[in-house]
Amino acid sequence: MYNVQADFINEKEIWDAIEKNQNPDFEGINDVLKKASEMKGLNLSDVAVLTSISDPKMLDKLFETANRVKETIYGKRLVIFAPLYISNLCKNECLYCAFRATNKEIVRSVLSQKQIANEVKALIGQGQKRVLLVAGESYPKEGFQYVLDSIKTIYDVKTEHGEVRRVNVNVAPLKTEEFMELKKSGIGTYQIFQETYHRETYLKVHLGGKKRDYNWRAWSLHRAMEAGIDDLGIGVLFGLFDYRFELLAMMQHIAELERTFGVGPHTISVPRLEPATNSDIASHPPFPVSDIDFRKIVAILRLAVPYTGIIMSTRETAKMRRETFALGVSQISAGSRTNPGGYENDKEDDPSGQFSLGDHRPLDEVIRDVSSMGYIPSFCTACYRLGRTGQDFMDLAKPGDIKLHCAPNALSSFKEYLMNYASPETVKVGNQLINQTINSMSGLAKQRAEKLIKRVAEGKDDVYC
Ligand code: SAM
Ligand code: SF4
Numbered sequence: 001m002y003n004v005q006a007d008f009i010n011e012k013e014i015w016d017a018i019e020k021n022q023n024p025d026f027e028g029i030n031d032v033l034k035k036a037s038e039m040k041g042l043n044l045s046d047v048a049v050l051t052s053i054s055d056p057k058m059l060d061k062l063f064e065t066a067n068r069v070k071e072t073i074y075g076k077r078l079v080i081f082a083p084l085y086i087s088n089l090c091k092n093e094c095l096y097c098a099f100r101a102t103n104k105e106i107v108r109s110v111l112s113q114k115q116i117a118n119e120v121k122a123l124i125g126q127g128q129k130r131v132l133l134v135a136g137e138s139y140p141k142e143g144f145q146y147v148l149d150s151i152k153t154i155y156d157v158k159t160e161h162g163e164v165r166r167v168n169v170n171v172a173p174l175k176t177e178e179f180m181e182l183k184k185s186g187i188g189t190y191q192i193f194q195e196t197y198h199r200e201t202y203l204k205v206h207l208g209g210k211k212r213d214y215n216w217r218a219w220s221l222h223r224a225m226e227a228g229i230d231d232l233g234i235g236v237l238f239g240l241f242d243y244r245f246e247l248l249a250m251m252q253h254i255a256e257l258e259r260t261f262g263v264g265p266h267t268i269s270v271p272r273l274e275p276a277t278n279s280d281i282a283s284h285p286p287f288p289v290s291d292i293d294f295r296k297i298v299a300i301l302r303l304a305v306p307y308t309g310i311i312m313s314t315r316e317t318a319k320m321r322r323e324t325f326a327l328g329v330s331q332i333s334a335g336s337r338t339n340p341g342g343y344e345n346d347k348e349d350d351p352s353g354q355f356s357l358g359d360h361r362p363l364d365e366v367i368r369d370v371s372s373m374g375y376i377p378s379f380c381t382a383c384y385r386l387g388r389t390g391q392d393f394m395d396l397a398k399p400g401d402i403k404l405h406c407a408p409n410a411l412s413s414f415k416e417y418l419m420n421y422a423s424p425e426t427v428k429v430g431n432q433l434i435n436q437t438i439n440s441m442s443g444l445a446k447q448r449a450e451k452l453i454k455r456v457a458e459g460k461d462d463v464y465c
Contacts, residue, residue: 006218008256009197013044014248021048029058033065036303039073047251050300051244059296063327066299069306070328075403076437077410078375079309079331080367081130081168082123085340086111086150088352090136092172092209094195096237098276098354099136101209105278106352109340110140113153120154122343124162126335126363127421129379129413131164132191134338134354137172137210144178147171151185161420161461165381168233172211173220179227188384189266190224191233192217196240197249205240205281218253225261231389232257233311235269239285243297247304254305263391267309267331268301270294274315274355282355291320295327302328317358318369325375332370335363367417368426371433378410379417382464403445409464411437412452416461 021028032046042050053059087110090099098106111119123131131154139146147169154167168189174182182190196202199214206212221232234253236246254264272289276282289297294316301310312321312329314336321332337343338353359366367377382405383389411434418430438449448465455463 002219002223003215006215009199009218009249009252011199011245011249014245014252017044017048017248018051018244021045022052024049024052026055026058029053029061033061033303036065036069036306039069039306041306042251042304044248044251047247047300047304048244050303051247051296053296059292062296062299062303066302066327070302070326070330073306074330075407076375077330077378077406078325078370079130079378079380080128080363081132081331081333082126082128082343082363083132083134083170083313083333083336083338084116084119084123084154085134085338085342085354086116086147087135087139088340088354089138089140090209091138092136092211093207094211095205095207096240096273096276096279096282098279098282098352100279101138103278109352110146111150111340113149115341115344116150116153117157118344119341120157120164121159122346124157124159124164125421127162127367127379127417128335128363129162129164129381130166130168130188132168132170132333134170135172144174144181148181148185151182151187155186161416165379165462166384170233173217174223176223176227179224179229182224183228187229188381189231189233190221190229191235191267191269192220193235193237193269193271194218194249194253195237197236197246197253198241201241201286221253221257221265222260225257230261230263230391231266231384233267233269234265235271235311237271237273238289238294238297239273239287240281241287243287243289243293247297247300251304254308264305265308266389267311268305269311269313270297270301271313271315274358276355277351277353294320295323298324298329299327314357314359315355318361318366321359322369322373325370325373332366334359334366335361364421364423364426367422368429371426371429374433376407376410376433376437377414377417378406379413380406380409380464381413382409385464404448405465407437407441407445408449408452411449412456412463415453415456416463419456419459420461 166188170191273285339350
């Protein structure tokens with residue numbers, strides 16, 4: 001069924017909405033921002049109105065509204081994870097990516113299960129608990145089983161204080177049967193980016209391989225849902241085409257998932273094109289997204305889909321990452337390497353990486369920085385382990401409920417990090433933040449947080465509610 005036209009992306013409807021709303025007056029913008037404050041999401045024309053804002057005062061209003069919504073729903077939590085690249089072998093020809101099949105300028109490697117285990121030990125040694133498995137679209141002789149084996153390897157590594165408690169996956173679109181296997185392997189989120197929703201551009205930048213098939217990719221989240229994976233991540237690679245079009249198309253994709261399955265994506269990623277070895281388009285994006293527009297994108301997404309997490313990777317600089325926390329970002333990667341083997345053989349910005357990084361700081365430094373800004377780094381994996389995924393998660397994501405679970409769990413997982421992995425400087429900043437945060441809490445949330453923190457302080461790991 002899913003080899004037909006992905007007709008839920010309706011280009012005419014998108015352009016009509018952009019054209020109709022390209023010169024909104026202040027009253028029109030204020031109406032949309034007022035609606036956004038109710039935290040029930042926005043429709044296509046609302047999003048088109050917000051993309052048209054250029055007046056600095058109105059932009060500030062957009063950012064303030066996004067900040068209020070973010071703080072109400074997510075509080076000061078920031079979930080932390082690291083990508084784990086297991087292979088840079090790929091049969092596709094994506095012009096922007098260093099891993100593309102014909103690129104001879106990178107060294108190819110497919111990690112063995114032993115090498116993957118070593119990467120995981122290195123990550124656990126830093127204090128990571130959540131990993132995003134990433135691979136090019138070409139597996140060794142065991143085929144897709146290689147990915148399943150790798151997931152098992154990751155979960156099987158245990159050290160004195162740590163283990164990876166959630167494996168999310170970003171690999172090429174699968175068949176429904178393969179998605180079922182992936183579900184059984186115990187993954188958290190399955191993530192896939194359409195890169196560009198604009199068909200003509202899609203064909204221009206994906207020259208060969210299975211990925212050239214727009215529809216196969218566009219329907220992939222439907223197949224994943226049907227296979228029982230209800231924690232899904234979507235995204236666009238910003239810089240390939242007009243960001244206004246991409247935002248509206250992403251809204252259509254989300255609306256389609258909600259209509260068909262009753263639940264939308266769990267996360268949205270906002271990768272922006274970064275230089276990549278031997279890629280001209282990556283260094284000279286056809287539709288460069290300025291820093292101000294990038295912040296606008298994050299703020300608009302926060303208002304359009306208030307209960308969906310927004311992920312900010314280390315593609316962006318520390319400064320840009322800091323700025324977007326206040327606008328809606330709820331998850332960040334830290335201490336990342338994008339070359340297979342990059343954690344065990346620590347070489348920063350290896351030319352065999354997928355793209356160059358904007359934030360090179362080690363995890364401990366990121367954690368200290370984030371904490372000194374008042375954000376609580378969270379390594380929590382409770383929801384997925386308690387089966388709170390898909391619609392159950394969305395129900396819980398209501399502001400009141402999140403405070404009762406996420407805030408105490410964020411604090412206890414952060415305390416665990418401080419006890420087992422942090423540098424003395426980070427411990428100092430972190431403990432201060434934990435105390436301040438608990439003092440500002442009340443009722444059941446406070447009681448739960450105090451109880452969990454006490455247990456971690458007594459040496460108990462992995463406590464959550
Ligand atoms: N190979 C699979 C695929 O393409 O779906 C798995 C994920 S790929 C390794 C991860 C993502 O990196 C891609 O979906 C793309 O959005 C992003 N990416 C590729 N080249 C990039 C670049 N030069 N700058 C920023 N992000 C890039
Ligand atoms: Fe391969 Fe993914 Fe890179 Fe495309 S983006 S070349 S599919 S690894």
